[in-house]
Amino acid sequence: MASDVVEKSGPRAHEAVPTFTVTMIVRRFDPEVDEEPRWVDYDLQMHGTDRVLDALHKIKWEIDGSLAFRRSCAHGVCGSDAMRINGRNRLACKTLLKDLDVSQPIYVEALKGLPLEKDLIVDMEPFFDSFREVQPFLMASTKPKDGKERLQSPEQRARFDDTTKCILCAACTSSCPVFWTDGQYFGPAAIVNAHRFIFDSRDEGSQVRMDILNDQEGVWRCRTTFNCTDACPRGIQVTQAIAEVKQAIMRGKP
Amino acid sequence: MTTSIESPRAARTVRRGGVNWEKWGWIYMRVSGVALVVLIFGHLFVNLMIGDGVKALDFAFVGGKLSNPFWQVWDTLMLWLALIHGANGMRTITNDYAHNRLVGVVVKGAILAATVVLIILGTLVVYTFDPCPAGAPTDLLPTFCTGG
Amino acid sequence: MWSWVFHRITGVAIFFFLLVHILDTALVRVSPEAYNAVIGTYKNPIMGLGEVALVAAIGLHALNGIRIILIDFWAWGTRHQKLLQWIVIILWIVLLVGFVPRHLINVFSE
Amino acid sequence: MAKTDEGTVIDGVHYHKHDVVIVGAGGAGMRAAIEAGPKASTAVISKLYPTRSHTGAAQGGMAAALANVEEDNWEWHTYDTVKGGDYLVDQDAAEILAKEAIDAIIDLENMGLPFNRTPDGRIDQRRFGGHTREHGKAPVRRACYAADRTGHMILQTLYQNCVKHGINFFNEFYVLDLVMTDVKGKDGKTVSRPAGVVAYELATGDLHVFQGKSIVFATGGFGKIYKTTSNAHTLTGDGVGIVWRKGLPLEDMEFFQFHPTGLAGLGILLSEAARGEGAILRNADGERFMERYAPTIKDLAPRDIVARSMATEIREGRGAGPYKDYVYLDITHLEPAVIDAKLPDITEFARTYLGVEPYTEPVPVLPTAHYAMGGIPTTNNAEVLRNNTETVPGLFAAGECACVSVHGSNRLGTNSLLDINVFGKRAGNNAVAYAKSADWVELPKDPTAGVRKLLDHVRSGDGSERIAVIRRELQEAMDRNAQVFRTDESLREVGDLIKTLRARYRNVQVQDKGKRFNTDLLEAVELGFLLDLAEVVVYSARNRKESRGAHMREDFPKRDDKNLMVHTMAYLAGDAESAVASDHITLDWKPVVVTNYPPTERKY
Numbered sequence A: 001m002a003s004d005v006v007e008k009s010g011p012r013a014h015e016a017v018p019t020f021t022v023t024m025i026v027r028r029f030d031p032e033v034d035e036e037p038r039w040v041d042y043d044l045q046m047h048g049t050d051r052v053l054d055a056l057h058k059i060k061w062e063i064d065g066s067l068a069f070r071r072s073c074a075h076g077v078c079g080s081d082a083m084r085i086n087g088r089n090r091l092a093c094k095t096l097l098k099d100l101d102v103s104q105p106i107y108v109e110a111l112k113g114l115p116l117e118k119d120l121i122v123d124m125e126p127f128f129d130s131f132r133e134v135q136p137f138l139m140a141s142t143k144p145k146d147g148k149e150r151l152q153s154p155e156q157r158a159r160f161d162d163t164t165k166c167i168l169c170a171a172c173t174s175s176c177p178v179f180w181t182d183g184q185y186f187g188p189a190a191i192v193n194a195h196r197f198i199f200d201s202r203d204e205g206s207q208v209r210m211d212i213l214n215d216q217e218g219v220w221r222c223r224t225t226f227n228c229t230d231a232c233p234r235g236i237q238v239t240q241a242i243a244e245v246k247q248a249i250m251r252g253k254p
Numbered sequence B: 001m002t003t004s005i006e007s008p009r010a011a012r013t014v015r016r017g018g019v020n021w022e023k024w025g026w027i028y029m030r031v032s033g034v035a036l037v038v039l040i041f042g043h044l045f046v047n048l049m050i051g052d053g054v055k056a057l058d059f060a061f062v063g064g065k066l067s068n069p070f071w072q073v074w075d076t077l078m079l080w081l082a083l084i085h086g087a088n089g090m091r092t093i094t095n096d097y098a099h100n101r102l103v104g105v106v107v108k109g110a111i112l113a114a115t116v117v118l119i120i121l122g123t124l125v126v127y128t129f130d131p132c133p134a135g136a137p138t139d140l141l142p143t144f145c146t147g148g
Numbered sequence C: 001m002w003s004w005v006f007h008r009i010t011g012v013a014i015f016f017f018l019l020v021h022i023l024d025t026a027l028v029r030v031s032p033e034a035y036n037a038v039i040g041t042y043k044n045p046i047m048g049l050g051e052v053a054l055v056a057a058i059g060l061h062a063l064n065g066i067r068i069i070l071i072d073f074w075a076w077g078t079r080h081q082k083l084l085q086w087i088v089i090i091l092w093i094v095l096l097v098g099f100v101p102r103h104l105i106n107v108f109s110e
Numbered sequence D: 001m002a003k004t005d006e007g008t009v010i011d012g013v014h015y016h017k018h019d020v021v022i023v024g025a026g027g028a029g030m031r032a033a034i035e036a037g038p039k040a041s042t043a044v045i046s047k048l049y050p051t052r053s054h055t056g057a058a059q060g061g062m063a064a065a066l067a068n069v070e071e072d073n074w075e076w077h078t079y080d081t082v083k084g085g086d087y088l089v090d091q092d093a094a095e096i097l098a099k100e101a102i103d104a105i106i107d108l109e110n111m112g113l114p115f116n117r118t119p120d121g122r123i124d125q126r127r128f129g130g131h132t133r134e135h136g137k138a139p140v141r142r143a144c145y146a147a148d149r150t151g152h153m154i155l156q157t158l159y160q161n162c163v164k165h166g167i168n169f170f171n172e173f174y175v176l177d178l179v180m181t182d183v184k185g186k187d188g189k190t191v192s193r194p195a196g197v198v199a200y201e202l203a204t205g206d207l208h209v210f211q212g213k214s215i216v217f218a219t220g221g222f223g224k225i226y227k228t229t230s231n232a233h234t235l236t237g238d239g240v241g242i243v244w245r246k247g248l249p250l251e252d253m254e255f256f257q258f259h260p261t262g263l264a265g266l267g268i269l270l271s272e273a274a275r276g277e278g279a280i281l282r283n284a285d286g287e288r289f290m291e292r293y294a295p296t297i298k299d300l301a302p303r304d305i306v307a308r309s310m311a312t313e314i315r316e317g318r319g320a321g322p323y324k325d326y327v328y329l330d331i332t333h334l335e336p337a338v339i340d341a342k343l344p345d346i347t348e349f350a351r352t353y354l355g356v357e358p359y360t361e362p363v364p365v366l367p368t369a370h371y372a373m374g375g376i377p378t379t380n381n382a383e384v385l386r387n388n389t390e391t392v393p394g395l396f397a398a399g400e401c402a403c404v405s406v407h408g409s410n411r412l413g414t415n416s417l418l419d420i421n422v423f424g425k426r427a428g429n430n431a432v433a434y435a436k437s438a439d440w441v442e443l444p445k446d447p448t449a450g451v452r453k454l455l456d457h458v459r460s461g462d463g464s465e466r467i468a469v470i471r472r473e474l475q476e477a478m479d480r481n482a483q484v485f486r487t488d489e490s491l492r493e494v495g496d497l498i499k500t501l502r503a504r505y506r507n508v509q510v511q512d513k514g515k516r517f518n519t520d521l522l523e524a525v526e527l528g529f530l531l532d533l534a535e536v537v538v539y540s541a542r543n544r545k546e547s548r549g550a551h552m553r554e555d556f557p558k559r560d561d562k563n564l565m566v567h568t569m570a571y572l573a574g575d576a577e578s579a580v581a582s583d584h585i586t587l588d589w590k591p592v593v594v595t596n597y598p599p600t601e602r603k604y
Ligand SMILES: Cc1cc2nc3c(=O)[nH]c(=O)nc-3n(C[C@H](O)[C@H](O)[C@H](O)COP(=O)(O)OP(=O)(O)OC[C@H]3O[C@@H](n4cnc5c(N)ncnc54)[C@H](O)[C@@H]3O)c2cc1C
Pocket: D023, D024, D025, D026, D027, D028, D029, D045, D046, D047, D048, D049, D050, D053, D054, D055, D056, D057, D058, D059, D060, D061, D062, D063, D150, D151, D173, D174, D175, D176, D218, D219, D220, D221, D230, D231, D232, D235, D237, D238, D239, D269, D271, D370, D371, D398, D399, D400, D401, D413, D414, D415, D416, D417, D418, D420
């Protein structure tokens, strides 16, 4: 049986990058068998341009097909594979092995704070629930009369550019210590998506969203710990977005 | 440590109208924080750094301070701002960690009670304080009780 | 994250100290003897070290509190929060360097 | 909305009933749902959370002749689409696409999509390959965009509007079968009509039957038949495969687009928007080689031409790197500020995955399998065809899985995001109209029988074959033999390999025996679809003895308009179990609709 199943990545020029052995320690949990999650080690032969996702694929495709994790796009745009890698929330497909210290084992586990389903898969529903609760859609009562687009200047557009990048991967919310305490806090991702509309010059529903977030579980629970900003794979300034929403609520307008 | 929560985002109760305590609490923490920096560091500086520092602390020292209206106001402000700031902070922390409603209510009740009692007590002390109680040994009293 | 953990711990610690501190100060209403007896214990070297811890805690809480306030109200602060965090640590050390020797000299000089 | 509806459970199988059942929650599926949801009871079934769909990976833009920044009109757009598709485009469909493009953009903007703006507040537009003014005179700014994450913004905006309308989603449900029932029509003839679909719930392993009057397939592409591809791991062509297995035709499967600028070795896409903003392709000598192949529009020639030119440069020894096996995409002459504002994501890809700094270094690129022009044949109303003229009442398809055909033999960049919006909307509207007029079709006694058989099939082999090994052998062979250049020889070689792989697939090993989140089982099922589709692609390609658009036969380098200006229609007929493709694939031809543009030689 062929051993080298994982697709080699990187152009051939980069294959000159040495291969190396790395130990991955994955927190496995099979709800049909296990009472408690358990850590399992895998020694893998990997290449210089491989990502953590490649390593997980290698385990799944060559060693144990039952390893369960989500993934789709494999280049950091779909938000499927957020997980805790060496204690930090990251996308497996965007984390190059060579950027981690491969002389040490690499610990991989599911996101914290969301119900664990199997291996690296958590239940995303609570996360999407709070996203949906902030009414994340444009609210505008009238359409432009000429049947054309609404006008918006590049400056107005730039005002909320940062928060349009969100891919709803949950890396931020599940790294927030306030969310960990009881999961009732709306969480940074929901606030980011509210921000995206509160500061959109075309939107008329800002007040509604600000009222929703001006709540016991809303923006005021944020303790500015910056874990979310550090975790966001899209480089969104999450804490800043939250601060801007707080200020908008205090002012009573965006 | 458990790594996941059984049911995050339990059904939420609709917010009652009226004053938004979360927002004002948040603002209060910041405003009082700024004021407390001045008050507390002033307090600590005077008590611990000037003269002989902690060694100079005694009834006479306190009595001297508390008979001065400036320090009376200072201490009252500090007392109120700090206690409410601290109590509100403790309330936040309780909200974070008390999963059981009853526990939360009890803890917050205790914080509230302690705070109210101490604020009243402290305020009374500051304003009803007699720096020269009759019958006290004069060497313990501020000099102005005996002197001119 | 860690600055938040410490902020929380110091906040709680100060709160409990404050409860006790108000009670002991209240003894001035009881009698000078009682007050002096209790306050006397503050002058003991172990309590002296405790006071160092207290000032360190208040210092950290206060400086970090100011950092949080700056972050909350000033976009520059949000963007440069890491820098602010270092400034907090440096100011805190400066504060302790100013206070600790002076205080310990007071405590241990007899 | 939070918890998915359980349906009625009978014998462990969940039954649901909705007027409109949409399979796939990418751009096309959700665009259809936004039309259908408010008007009829609608369910959207998706194997991914909607926002994980691959529409979100699209970068460059969406074409529409808004004429916001320079003169343009939809007729020029139609012409470019037809010419770009090397005249295999159905021209009536292309007209619809170009005309309705304008409304499609305005719809999206009104739904909240944050397009980049011109200084006067209108939607900004940029250049893209193959889009020209006055029938090929010069590149035109036609692509509406939101930085280089246009697809992301479309997907998010559509999902947001689905949330607004409270659309009923069934996420992480894999549709594995389409249930067809023979019904007596009004004219007394029996017709086969869809009664519903059967889905496998990933979380529990339960089977769900979704009965629907109208069924819409919007399951996206199948780029994973290739190894080097811009497509997601999940783009395994399930929907196309399901329809194929029902004996319905697939159209133009030999036409698969290779995007010129994938990150070398990885396939991750660097959008054509880069060239739209001025990026230049260079060979090892630093020469701007596109000047030789397309003197007028150079680097902005359509993708088939650019990909072929690149492959030719490499073949003739002008490739860069130690193995001379890639070329460069150069944006070093662009201002870093422009790059940051207009191409932030793709520069980050180059940095993250290749460690190349695009501000100062050219980026190694190679053609990467990108887009399936072919798929489930439909009318302009998104109705699925059962043959050249008749439709399957109640069955619709839209998006990359469908073939209308607006892309002919080569899709123009930015026309696919347009396709999913225009035809997604049409599919939604027509599905509602049909559901309002039609009666329910009875489900057969045991609607899940087919899926149970399928699952047993992959679970019951002797387990001597690894999923990943078969898949890799398939993908590598497809890359080698059915990529930019093809010959009878190469196609026969990969065809023979597929034959053996199909036999080996019977003994595929599923290691995960559990019910919950059994992704192993589903990878095995997906591999089955990949093998089926690869077989059709290769078989159709071998039988098209000409070169047209993305299909370049070196043994037949000329376009043959006399005999082959027709669509390929492939049917599964005969012995499906036989390993030999010709035993179960029948080919037929369908005429191309020509309105205004008779085929001429394609020069840029
Ligand atoms: C990297 C990249 C860049 C691109 N850039 C552009 C561009 O700039 N401009 C342009 O016009 N086009 C672009 N394209 C093409 C365009 O993005 C796609 O063709 C288009 O988004 C396809 O949309 P879709 O809705 O048909 O499919 P997808 O978005 O792929 O959605 C497919 C849906 O079907 C579901 N599904 C699949 N199988 C099943 C099943 N068995 N059961 C249930 N659900 C299932 C999936 O969950 C998913 O929700 C690009 C493509 C790629 C890959």
